[in-house]
Amino acid sequence: MKPKLLxxxxxxxxxxxxxxxxxxQNPKSKIPPYPFTAIVGQxxxxxxxxxxxxxxxxxxxxxxxxxxxxxxxxVRGLAGLLPPLAVVAGCRYGCAPRGxxxxxxxxxxxxxxxxxxxxxxxxxxxxxxxADRLTGSLDxxxxxxxxVRAYEPGLLARANRGFLYIDExxxxxxxxxxxxxxxxxxGVNIVEREGLSVRHPARFVLVGSANPEEGELRPQLLDRFxxxxxxxxxxxxxDRVAIVRRREAYEHHPAAxxxxxxxxxxxxxxxxxxxxxxxxxxGFPDPLLRQTAALCRDLxxxxxxxxxxxxxxxxxxxxxxxxxxxxxxxVQRVAGPTLRHRLRRGPLDxxxxxERVAAALAASFPA
Numbered sequence: 001m002k003p004k005l006l007x008x009x010x011x012x013x014x015x016x017x018x019x020x021x022x023x024x025q026n027p028k029s030k031i032p033p034y035p036f037t038a039i040v041g042q043x044x045x046x047x048x049x050x051x052x053x054x055x056x057x058x059x060x061x062x063x064x065x066x067x068x069x070x071x072x073x074x075v076r077g078l079a080g081l082l083p084p085l086a087v088v089a090g091c092r093y094g095c096a097p098r099g100x101x102x103x104x105x106x107x108x109x110x111x112x113x114x115x116x117x118x119x120x121x122x123x124x125x126x127x128x129x130x131a132d133r134l135t136g137s138l139d140x141x142x143x144x145x146x147x148v149r150a151y152e153p154g155l156l157a158r159a160n161r162g163f164l165y166i167d168e169x170x171x172x173x174x175x176x177x178x179x180x181x182x183x184x185x186x187g188v189n190i191v192e193r194e195g196l197s198v199r200h201p202a203r204f205v206l207v208g209s210a211n212p213e214e215g216e217l218r219p220q221l222l223d224r225f226x227x228x229x230x231x232x233x234x235x236x237x238x239d240r241v242a243i244v245r246r247r248e249a250y251e252h253h254p255a256a257x258x259x260x261x262x263x264x265x266x267x268x269x270x271x272x273x274x275x276x277x278x279x280x281x282x283g284f285p286d287p288l289l290r291q292t293a294a295l296c297r298d299l300x301x302x303x304x305x306x307x308x309x310x311x312x313x314x315x316x317x318x319x320x321x322x323x324x325x326x327x328x329x330x331v332q333r334v335a336g337p338t339l340r341h342r343l344r345r346g347p348l349d350x351x352x353x354x355e356r357v358a359a360a361l362a363a364s365f366p367a
Contacts, residue, residue, distance in 0.1 A: 031254050031255075032080070032254055032255060032258040033076045033077055033079070033080040034073050034076070034077050034247075034250055034254075034257075035077060035080070035257065035258055035261035035264070035265055036074065036077035036078055036080065036081050036265065036268065037261050037264035037265055037268055038077075038246050038250075038257065038261045039073065039074055039077060040234065040239050040242045040243045040246065041234045041236075041239050041243075042074060042231055042234075044229050044230075044336075044337065045061075045063060045071070045074055045229045045231055046074060047317070047333070047337075048061045048227040048229045048337050049061060049074060049075065049078045049207070050078070050272065050316075050320060051227065051313050051316040051317060051320075051334070052205045052207075052226070052227070053078060053081075053082060053205070053272060053276075054272060054275040054276050054279050054316040054319055054320060055279050055312050055313070055315065055316040055319075056203070056205050057312055058226040058227065058309055058312045058313050058316065059206075059224065059225060059226025059227065059309060060184075060205055060206030060207055060208065060224060060225045060226060060227075061205070061206075061207045061208075061225060061226070061227045061228075061229060062169070062207075062208050062209075062210065062217075062222070062225035062227070062228045062229070062341070063207070063208065063209040063210070063229050063230075063231055064209075064210055064211070064212060064228065064229070064230045064231065065209070065211070065230060065231030065232060066211060066231075066232075066233060067211070071167075071209045071231060072124075072165065072167065072209075075122060075163060075165050075207055076122050078163075079119070079120045079121070079122040079162065079163060080119075080265070081265060081268055081269045081272055082120040082269070082272065083120075083269070083273055084117040084118060084119055084120070085117060085118055085119070085120060085161055085162075086115060086116075086117055087115075087116050087117065087118050088101075088105055088111060088112055088114060088115070088116070089111075089114035089115060089116035090111065090114065090116070091104065091105055091111075092104070092153050092157065093153065093157045093160050093200040093201060093202075094118060094121070094160045094161055094162075095112075095160075095200075095201060096161065096201075097112065097115055099112075100187075100188075100201045101201070102198075102199065102200035102201060103197070103198050103199050103200065104200075120161070120162045120163070121158055121159055121160070121161070121162030121163070122162060122163045122165060123155050123158045123159040123162065123163070123164050123165065123204075124165050124166075124167070125155055125164060125165065125166040125167075125172075127167065127168055127171060129155070129176070131175065131176060131179060132154065133154055133155060134154050134155050134156055134176065134179060134180070135154045135156060135179065135183075135189055135191050136151055136152055136153045136154035136156070136157060136189070136191055136198065137151075137152055137154065137191075151191065151196050151198045153200070154189075156183055156189045156202040156204075157189065157200055157202065159202065159204040160200070160201055160202050160203060160204060161201075161203055161204070162204055162205070163204060163205045163207055164204040164205070164206050164207065165207045165208070165209075166206070166207070166208040166209070167208075167209050168209065168210060168211070168214070169208030169209065169210050169217065169221070170210040170211070170212070170214065170216060170217045171214065172221075174218070177218055177220070177221050180206070180221075181220060181221065181224055183202050184204070184206055184224060187201060187202060187203040188200070188201060188202060189201075189202040206224065206225065208221075208225065222341055223305070223341075223342070225341070226309045226312075226313070226338065227309075227313065227334075227337040227338060228337055228340055228341040229337050271320060271322075272320070274319075274322070275316065275319035275320045276319075278319045278322075278324075279315055279316050279319040281324065282315040282316075282318050282319050282323070282324055282325065282326060283315075283324060283325040283326070284311050284314065284315060284325070284326045285325065285326070288326065288327075288328060288331065289307075289311065291328070291331070291364055291365065292307055292310050292311065292331055293307050294364060295331075295335065295339075295360055295361065295364045295365075296310075296339065298360055298363075298364065299339060299343055299356065299357065299360050300343065300344050301339060301342050301343065302342070302344065305342070306338060306339050306342050309338045310331060310334055310335060310338045310339070311326075313330075313334035313337075313338055314326040314330035314331050314333075314334050315330075317330045317333060317334060318330050328365055331365070332361055332365055335357055335361055336357050336358065336361075339357050340356075340357050343356060343357075
């Protein structure tokens with residue numbers, strides 16, 4: 001029997017279980033994120049994000065779909081599951097205690113021994129963001145008030161060791177796409193301007209969403225995403241009702257909903273942490289690797305990134321299931337998100353080549 005990734009969740013309260021006035025929250029209180037385990041449906045997207053959390057080397061996740069389908073809610077909910085990060089105390093970039101280190105930590109070796117923790121960051125890139133907003137810029141307050149050239153970190157610094165979420169990524173300006181690709185490939189952000197020279201780690205899981213009807217994605221950016229998931233509005237009536245019930249319960253009493261799903265959250269968090277520790281030791285048998293390579297060859301996938309990503313994603317899925325070796329079922333589950341955007345396309349072919357991948361899987365992995 002195929003193991004489940006998500007722990008079953010308890011029923012949600014009735015829509016009118018909480019009075020409307022409970023929407024008024026104490027501004028000083030911290031509102032918990034919407035629980036990941038409370039999200040209805042969108043199983044492929046949840047699987048892709050869990051895989052990226054367990055094995056960031058898989059690459060980013062691209063989400064295709066309409067607005068209002070819970071894309072950003074799912075991403076923020078995932079971050080709430082992950083264990084806090086150990087960081088160098090006082091570091092503005094969240095450097096890991098074992099490095100790599102930013103310019104400031106390198107200049108002060110004694111500081112590297114100081115430890116602190118912080119939550120896994122999820123950073124939104126707003127539409128219309130500038131290059132300075134991404135990479136960082138001169139701190140004008142320090143410059144004008146004290147005559148000191150100081151660096152103000154940007155969004156890439158905040159996203160280090162976390163998630164960088166870009167809504168409408170297909171509308172991002174070309175020069176920003178190039179900048180993101182350079183930093184994502186190197187894992188380092190280098191800023192040299194106005195007498196400043198700053199270098200800091202910027203390793204993040206890139207998560208983007210796009211509506212293909214609003215504009216095409218550049219091939220260079222499309223290839224940067226390890227997994228592509230299509231999200232659609234849920235048609236099942238019971239699921240639609242459950243979505244409304246849970247969302248209304250969250251708006252009225254977010255802490256109460258968080259408590260209701262706390263057992264499921266803890267169980268899944270333990271599952272993810274165990275998978276993160278074990279994924280490097282998960283094996284991928286040679287016969288299965290030959291099948292995977294043949295699948296990519298038969299589909300005409302350019303290069304070898306397809307096979308590499310399938311292997312990494314399948315091993316992450318096996319680790320989540322508590323297994324020490326990937327199985328054909330793991331490859332079958334991840335092949336679609338891994339390959340559907342890597343196929344050669346004609347001018348009128350859709351971006352999502354899921355049907356071609358499904359047909360090739362049926363031939364290569366017969367039941």
